[in-house]
Amino acid sequence: MQVGVLVRLILALLLAISPSAAPAAADDANQAAIRRALTQWTDDFNARNADKVCDLFEPGLVYDFQGLPEQRFDDICPRLKRALADEARSWTYAQPDIKEILIFGDMAVVRLTWTSTVTGAPEGDVKSIEPGMDIFRRQPDGSWKIMRYMAYSREP
Secondary structure, X not given: OOHHHHHHHHHHHHHHHOOOOOOOOHHHHHHHHHHHHHHHHHHHHHOOOOOOOOOOEEEEEEEEEXXXXXXXXXXXXXXXXXXXXXXXXXXXXXXXXXXXXXXXXXXXXXXXXXXXXEEXXXXXXXXXEEEEEEEEXXXXXXXXXXXXXXXXXXXX
């Protein structure tokens, strides 16, 4: 199934189960909280804060990345920590390019593009552009964490 079709299906489902599709006053605050969470993750990753790099994700995270089998929190978290511990290479992320944030009660859909750069790789610097969609859930403490995401790689 094409990513665009899947995205439309998810949005239609969220609209159908949402009590109201009209934006609420709280949406601005929720959108700001999600933007802060994404910015904090980028800052933590770029500062190599390995103890914080998994904080953006729920432990029940499930995600799909183009060309890979379905993955989970226990796949991505160790991978991120290994990348940060790699002395030979340096990974950095630009702040994500957020296209839109749609709030549906305690759920949110964020359409965005991540751009990362790896320096020190044998093949030279490698830039990766990854459009995708993150689905957040509000946590009992009021924070927002990614519970699902889909992404694919695009040539820079």
